[in-house]
Amino acid sequence: MWERLRDKRMADKIVTAEEAASWIEDGMTIGLSGFTRAGDAKAVPLALVERVKKENKPFGVNVYTGASLGSDVDAVMAEAGIVKKRLPFQADPVMRKKINDGSMAFVDQHLSHTAELIRQGAMDAIDYAIVEAVAITEDGMIIPATSVGNSNIFVDYAKHVIIELNLAQTAELEGIHDIYTPEVQGEREPIPLTRVDQRMGTAGIVVDFDKIKGIVLTSQLDSPSTIVEPDAETAEIAAHLIAFLREEVKAGRLPENLAPLQSGVGSVANAVFNGFLDSEFTDLTVYSEVLQDAVFDLLDAGKISFASGCSITLTADKMQYVSENFAKYRDKLLLRPQEITNHPEIIRRLGLIAINTAIEADIYGNVNSTNVLGSKMMNGIGGSGDFARNARLSIFVTKSIAKGGKVSSIVPFSSHVDHTEHDVDIIVTEQGLADLRGLAPRERALKIIENCAHPMYREQLKAYYEEALTRGGHTPHVLEKAFSWHVRYAQEGTMLEKKAAVV
Ligand code: 0RQ
Numbered sequence: 001m002w003e004r005l006r007d008k009r010m011a012d013k014i015v016t017a018e019e020a021a022s023w024i025e026d027g028m029t030i031g032l033s034g035f036t037r038a039g040d041a042k043a044v045p046l047a048l049v050e051r052v053k054k055e056n057k058p059f060g061v062n063v064y065t066g067a068s069l070g071s072d073v074d075a076v077m078a079e080a081g082i083v084k085k086r087l088p089f090q091a092d093p094v095m096r097k098k099i100n101d102g103s104m105a106f107v108d109q110h111l112s113h114t115a116e117l118i119r120q121g122a123m124d125a126i127d128y129a130i131v132e133a134v135a136i137t138e139d140g141m142i143i144p145a146t147s148v149g150n151s152n153i154f155v156d157y158a159k160h161v162i163i164e165l166n167l168a169q170t171a172e173l174e175g176i177h178d179i180y181t182p183e184v185q186g187e188r189e190p191i192p193l194t195r196v197d198q199r200m201g202t203a204g205i206v207v208d209f210d211k212i213k214g215i216v217l218t219s220q221l222d223s224p225s226t227i228v229e230p231d232a233e234t235a236e237i238a239a240h241l242i243a244f245l246r247e248e249v250k251a252g253r254l255p256e257n258l259a260p261l262q263s264g265v266g267s268v269a270n271a272v273f274n275g276f277l278d279s280e281f282t283d284l285t286v287y288s289e290v291l292q293d294a295v296f297d298l299l300d301a302g303k304i305s306f307a308s309g310c311s312i313t314l315t316a317d318k319m320q321y322v323s324e325n326f327a328k329y330r331d332k333l334l335l336r337p338q339e340i341t342n343h344p345e346i347i348r349r350l351g352l353i354a355i356n357t358a359i360e361a362d363i364y365g366n367v368n369s370t371n372v373l374g375s376k377m378m379n380g381i382g383g384s385g386d387f388a389r390n391a392r393l394s395i396f397v398t399k400s401i402a403k404g405g406k407v408s409s410i411v412p413f414s415s416h417v418d419h420t421e422h423d424v425d426i427i428v429t430e431q432g433l434a435d436l437r438g439l440a441p442r443e444r445a446l447k448i449i450e451n452c453a454h455p456m457y458r459e460q461l462k463a464y465y466e467e468a469l470t471r472g473g474h475t476p477h478v479l480e481k482a483f484s485w486h487v488r489y490a491q492e493g494t495m496l497e498k499k500a501a502v503v
Helices: 008-013 017-022 043-055 073-079 093-100 113-120 151-157 232-250 267-278 293-300 316-324 344-350 384-390 441-452 455-471 484-492 498-502
Strands: 029-032 061-064 083-087 128-136 142-144 160-166 212-218 261-263 284-287 304-309 333-335 353-357 360-362 393-397 426-429 432-435
Touching: 008 212, 017 043, 017 212, 029 151, 043 073, 043 160, 043 212, 073 083, 073 093, 083 093, 113 151, 128 151, 128 212, 142 151, 232 267, 232 393, 232 426, 232 432, 261 267, 267 293, 267 353, 267 393, 284 344, 293 304, 293 316, 344 384, 353 384, 360 441, 384 393, 426 441, 432 441, 441 455
Parallel strands: 029 061, 029 128, 061 083, 128 160, 160 212, 261 284, 261 353, 284 304, 304 333, 353 393, 393 426
Antiparallel strands: 128 142, 426 432
16 A cells, blocks of 8 residues: 555545545535546545435535546435536436436536636635545655546645545556646646647646545446447448548548547447548547547557547456556556646647537537437536537537437437537538538538438428528528427427328
C-alpha cells in the first residue's frame, strides 16, 4: 500500500467508507469522479446509500460527475431516492426512469461546460469531492485512475476532498494523465496544445493537504461496458463513412492519415471505429473523450499511433487484457480533464473529425441525440455538442430505422434538437451518406431522404416534403404534420402510414 500512498503525512487520514459517508449531510452537493463507468468513486457513494437507508430520514444531495457512473452507483442512488439533482450526463435505466417520471432533476449539460460553471460559481457549490485514485505521490498529488473527467475542477473548488485509493487498479496507470486546468475567464492564456500527443500539465491533481478529509482504501475494479458487437448495419455505416473519408483524401481536403478522430459512446460509434481495422488508413490519431474497445484494437493493429482521451471504458475481457498488458500502451495514451478533451478551442485548432450518434435526424439535418419521442431522456448530450459545433467535420451516424422498423430515424422534424442543421455536416445510415456541407435546406432534404432514409419510409418522407414545398419558405414545413409521425408511433405503435404499410 505504501508504494501507492507515498505521502506519509496522509496515513492519519485513512478512514472506512462508512465513516467518510457519515460526513455527507442532507442538502449537500457532491462531486464524484467517473466518466462512462471508468474511474468512478464507488465505495463512499454506496456506503452513503446504506447509511441513508438505515437512518430512514428524508435525505437528498446534488450529484455532479464527469459523465455516467458504473458499479450501479447511479442506479442505487436513484433507487434510494437520494439524488435531488444530477449533472452533466447519465446512462442508467433506473435513473432514466426517475428523470422521466419527474422525481429527479437532471441537467443535460455540454461536458465542457460543467467546469466553467463551477469556476464561475454559477451552480450550487461543491461540499465534498470524492475521487478515485491509483496513487498519492510523495508531495500529495492525486493520481487518477481510468478517467479524469471533472475530478480536477471538483478537487479545486470543493470544500473537502475524499480520496478512494483503489489498490486493485493497475499502478501502471500512473504517468498517463496530463492535468491542465485553464485560468478563470478574462485572465486566460491560449491553451498550449497543438498536437494530440502533447503534454502540458501535471501528472496528477495538485491538492491542498488540509482539504483532504479522508482516504478510503478500495479494491473494486470499474464495471465493464456493455457494448454490443458490430452487426451488418453498423458495418455498413462504417463502410460508407470510410469510403467518404477516402474521397476526402483524394480531393486533398484531408491528409492520408486523416485528422484526429473523436467518437461518441455506444455500439454504433464503437462499430464505426472498428471499421478502420480493415481500412488502408494508418498512423491515425484519436482526440476523444471515451477510449472504447475499438481504440485498443486499432492500437494493437498499429493503425492508431496515439490516443488522447478522458476515460478508458472497456468490455470485461478487454479490460483484463489491457490491464495485464498496460505497459505496451503507456507511451501511446494520455488521459486529460474533460474540459480539455472537449474544449472548443482545441477541437477547432486540431481540426477534428467528430463522429457522434443520433437518435433521429430530420430532413434538414437537425439531430436529436437525447430525447426519445421529443420528451423521454435517454442518456444526455454528453460531449457530442462540444465536438459537433467545433469540429472540422461533424458527422452523425444512426441506423435508418429503430424498433424493428416501427420507427424511422429520419423524420420530417426532429422531435427534440440537440445539434442544429448548422452543426451537422454529414449524416450516415446503413443506407448511405449525405454530405450536407454547403447545401441549403431545400438541397439537404432530398439528399437526406434519398441517401439516408430506409426505403420503407422514403416515399412517405417525399410526400411530406412535397406538401411542405406548397407552403413555401426557406425551410418548408407543414407545421400541423411536422410531428405527426411521432404522434402516430405513440398512438398506433408505428410511424408508417397505413396506406404505405399495405404497399
Ligand atoms: O433502444 O436498447 O431499448 O432497443 O435507442 O440505440 O441503436 O443501440 O445505439 O447504443 O449507439 O446509442 C444516441 C442513445 C445511441 C447514444 C444513443 C433506441 C434503440 C435502443 C440505443 P433499446 P442503439 P447506441 C459521447 C457523445 C449521447 C450523445 C453522444 C447516446 C437505444 O449514442 O446516448 O453521442 N449518445 N454523446 O432502439 C426511439 C428512435 C431511436 C430509438 C434508437 N429514433 N426512436 N428509440 N432508439 N433510435 C457521450 C459522452 O460524452 C459521455
